[in-house]
Amino acid sequence: MLTIKDLHARVEEKTIIKGLNLEIKPGEVHAIMGPNGAGKSTLGYVLSGRDGYEVEQGEVTFKGANLLEMEVEERAQAGLFLAFQYPVEIPGVSNMEFMKESVNAMRKARGEDELSSAEFLKKAKEACKQVNLPLDFLKRGVNEGFSGGEKKRNEIMQLIMLEPKLAILDESDSGLDVDALQVVANGVNSQRDGERSFIVVTHYQRLLDFIEPDYVHILAQGKIVKSGGPELAKEVEASGYAWLGQADEGEEA
């Protein structure tokens, strides 16, 4: 599904990712943990092709294609999905319009017909229900005035609607209470079908109680410094990141 070889990338003038390797097979769930500032979000942005994030060295193949040569929207259309750590507002553009454009752009790229309004609405309603968002969220502006938890659930709603091949969840758990965490995890689990892969970026182990990963990686200072099974997450939970030689700065506000 995804192969990252010796990836080095910088933001502005600062190199953040420094020699990262990762192999993700279809159907696998990989958790990436690590202290604040380790480069977790940066990795998600580099993989999505965000402007300003420059690859200095290395290769990334996604479903056999050179990911680094593709535009942001081409990567998305090829099935790469990023659930944002800080979802941005688009005032005046309703969630409904936004998702309709999005779903249809993906379908168009795959050579499929656009969904009719009725078909789309049905899908949207189901997705809303799955993440426990009231239907009137479809009419509201994208993330406009949403609470932190609502924004995160909205990201998962989008994931469900877009049915990507590889989803990167960037701290989709931060700022959520246990109930909301459960909702987010259920949303993700419902999409696990043995084909679809996930990168679950999290600061804490607790999300991994609900979404069981196949592999856990510790990212620190731009590299994967340790990999293991689900038990590694528990170790981190017990000992923090202090053993990496730096203090755990705790969760961001």
Next chain:
Amino acid sequence: MSEQIDQALARKYDAGFVSEVESETFPAGLDEDVIRRLSAIKGEPEWMLEWRLKAYRTWLKLTEPEWAHVDYPKIDYQDISYYSAPKSMKDKPKSLDEVDPELLRTYEKLGIPLHEQEMLAGVAVDAVFDSVSVVTTFREKLEEAGVIFCPISEALHKYPDLVKKYLGTVVPRGDNYFAALNSAVFTDGSFVYIPKGVRCPMELSTYFRINEQNTGQFERTLIVAEEGSYVSYLEGCTAPQRDENQLHAAVVELVALDDAEIKYSTVQNWYPGDENGKGGIYNFVTKRGLCEKNAKISWTQVETGSAVTWKYPSCILKGDNSVGEFYSVALTRGKQQADTGTKMIHLGKNTKSTIISKGISAGYSNNAYRGLVRMGPGAEGARNFTECDSLLIGDKCGAHTFPYIESSNPSAIVEHEATTSKVSDDQLFLCQQRGLDPEKAVSMIVNGFCKEVFRELPMEFAVEAGKLLEISLEGSVG
């Protein structure tokens, strides 16, 4: 800002073609003789000629306004032709079958078929080509309701008393430099009269097209809504792509008598010039409405075209409880300049006004909102609410807000809110990550920003306006 957005903002103008039509055009130049000839060609009554000449003499004494936040080379008024009409229009075609097919094709290409069976149901159109009206559709149907909708040149023959009674009552001949010029040389435009208590059965619209080179367009529109009547009117405008600037100086007067309502919408898409600021229309327009008791006037405008725009659709809220509204979207890109806004003059008791202005600036453009809210001494309990939002795309453009508030009545309440925001990289990235290309993303974000105004447009045109913004923002790739 990314290169992609710059590309997405490269201009594209769909209406820039020229129609091959043989025209009768006055040589450039302006003096009393030109005005006499113009009036004679139109076979106008003597009083109209006198009125024009008085306006001309006033104009000679006025100076061109310089206070607007726009910058353009001095206009040589002797270098402009003041009349141009397709030769085929000389014999006054009686029906569409007699109209030069090339003219009809022009409107068809612009998406405005003039054959009634092909038209949007429920919309009557007056098509003005350079200085004359080509055709006005659905006239019989409107006449049944007692509604008059015809070229103003025709109204001067058929309904001279009505025109004489109201012309210049809202925008006086010598109101300002451009209005005086228009009063002297106006050629065509629409006349609308809605009788007492009548709800106009269709949307009325006028479509202005400048085609001939080196001509000015000076249209004049007069809408009179008698007591308790209602009308919704829309104007659209385009012009060919040319390297020379062309002047468009229009005057629109609205009269809403007691309990009447006029909804006036504009979708302005004059040629804006190229990316270096070469060519384009100078759009210097005076629009004003008068509200008697309990009357209401709403101006809604979507301004995407013109090299320079100078335009302040205004309401004089004379009657008690009258209501004025102004909803505006002004998009500038390339080197376009817009100085636009409104004046709400509250004279009567409990008068209300709402101003919603959305300015979008991209490229190297400059976009200014200029609005005056005046509460007269008699404006007991009057209220105004103004919301003025600017959206910047890129970092080379400018947005400016010039609100003026004058209150002579302590019981009047004026509220003003203003915001400035940017289309952020974050928003664009989110859209692209969800599979949208940057052009679609920008146009969606801009459409969202304009939603409050688009809601005010008649249904058929809200869709058009959205598309127009999209085209305006589209790159050369599309």
